[in-house]
Amino acid sequence: MTTREGGPAMGAESRAVRLYRTMRLIREFEERCLAMSLTGEIVGGIHPYIGQEAVAAGVCAALTKDDVVASTHRGHGHVLAKGADPKRMLAELLGTTDGLNRGRGGSMHAADVGLGVYGANGIVGAGAPIAAGAAWSFQQRGEDRVAVAFFGDGALSQGVVLEAFNLAALWRLPVVFVCENNGYATSLPVGRALAGDPVERAAAFGLAARAVDGMDAEAVADAAAQAVERCRAGGGPAYLECRTYRFHGHHSYEEQVALNYRDDAEVGDWRARDPLRTQSTRVDAATVRTVDAEITALIDEAVEFARAGRAPEPHEALDHLYADGTTTRPGVMI
């Protein structure tokens, strides 16, 4: 029997603290990454998750270590919430050999397969059928495990996601599709992208579909726990739409070029609903201070660890391409 960390068996207060800690971890990690992206220390930039922390924290609180998640280009929060070591995660972003992926994946592909993190993914919607495939295999083997696919509202226009909904519902796979509807796909507002209501769309496939306040970690955790329990009980897949918002630009690049597609009042309204602040009111002030201090120390340590890492050698560039060690011909012959 596996222990369900943060699951329904835990006392309400300890889950509250746990949710707060996870969100604080993601927030600080992301703020540090954003700064390091702007100085160029993190190459390629990042897609900041700041503002959406309640979703990763709430959903992953309903999962065990044996469950798996497939993530997105905005994946840091999911990877950390599933339990990845922030030191190795940051090392990955700095491209060192200590990184989760030995510096081969970076921000958009960070994975910790041992923890069930099947990777962030640079292609919108690509994780949905992969999570469904993992769920299919759990079902075949009669294992009590669940898969979660995270994706944004933009992914709801990808055919492969809808194909995955169909297969999952048809075969009653233990998979939860978590849509983080943050209102925008890059600059495109969801209202100009989607016909109909996404929840109804999912329900039409036979998914147990509902929307939840994605700025409230407890609400997300409750809804996710229900969806996950339904999967474990063989009740078939679920769709959870978390209505949330990203406080920063789509990508850290946006901090450098002034793109204008959201007005300040809108951003301000959502910032006023900061999920960390909401959660902090559910935890006693002394605990909040302790957690904050712990997380700051942890991130300081992560920065130190990541900066001390070794860069991979150029001749190792295609290592791990083939699991069986097949090597490739060099590109330049002399």
Add this chain to the structure above:
Amino acid sequence: MGALAYITALNQALHDEMARDDRVCVFGEDVRIGLTQTTKGLHERFGDGRVVDTPLSEQAFTSLATGAAMAGQRPVVEYQIPSLLYLVFEQIANQAHKFSLMTGGQVEVPVTYLVPGSGSRSGMAGQHSDHPYSLFAHVGIKTVLPATASDAYGLLLSALRDPDPVAVFAPSALMGTVEEVTGELGPVPLGSARIHRAGEDVTVVATGQCVHTALAVAEAMAGEASIEVVDPRTIYPVDWETIRASAGKTGRLVVIDDANRMSGFAGEVLATAAEQFDLVAPPRRVTRPDGAVIPYALVLDQALLPNGDQLTDAIRAVLK
């Protein structure tokens, strides 16, 4: 062991490996009834959990196989039409293939993509007659193209046992052929060529059904030249050692490959020869034309496919 039909060989490999390894499962359209014959009898023997008829959702079931592989299965995905691979290039080339490197070696994605009936299917026209293996080789996906029944059995078996994604293209022109097999069937390692006929004057590198064209031409030209016929069997990775040794011995090289010329496998063999082999005459290749789209009318369909006359001309050209 006697006469073995190509299609039976593929089917037998699936039966044998599924019996040996219960992680192997099959996804595809109409695989329960074995529409293509490749999966015949598998459902009766191995049941619903291992032989899965999918809806017409190529993109989803291709990545479903990826997820299942990451979770410990060894899926085979069958495609009814070779050009469906264009539909799932994202899922194979951009997802499954890249995961091992991108995760720094954390995962293996042992999926086999099986395409029974690749290439022209006489009268199936533009969208059903491509032979897109060079695309897969270009990306670096392990890609095999068996030319005989025993190779079909052995290469499919190796593909199923490989820890990486492997695409298996079974040429439509060969699906109904039979090979007289001597000895036991067994796995054929990926990346190993087969010398079908030894010769001294010209090396013909031939792929898929072109191996049989080359053997017929070599026989017909026996009085004129001694022709060595080499089948790489694996389009990627390539057994360069065997090809180099053969071309080094004969000093002359012709490639015959039933795919479009531009950026194709034949061009790669010629380029490698130009860089590394000691040839006494410029090499030649016989292929479909650049950008060929196979027309419906049979005469036009066949006009675009490499044939024995073209190969004979090419061999004569390198012999000059």
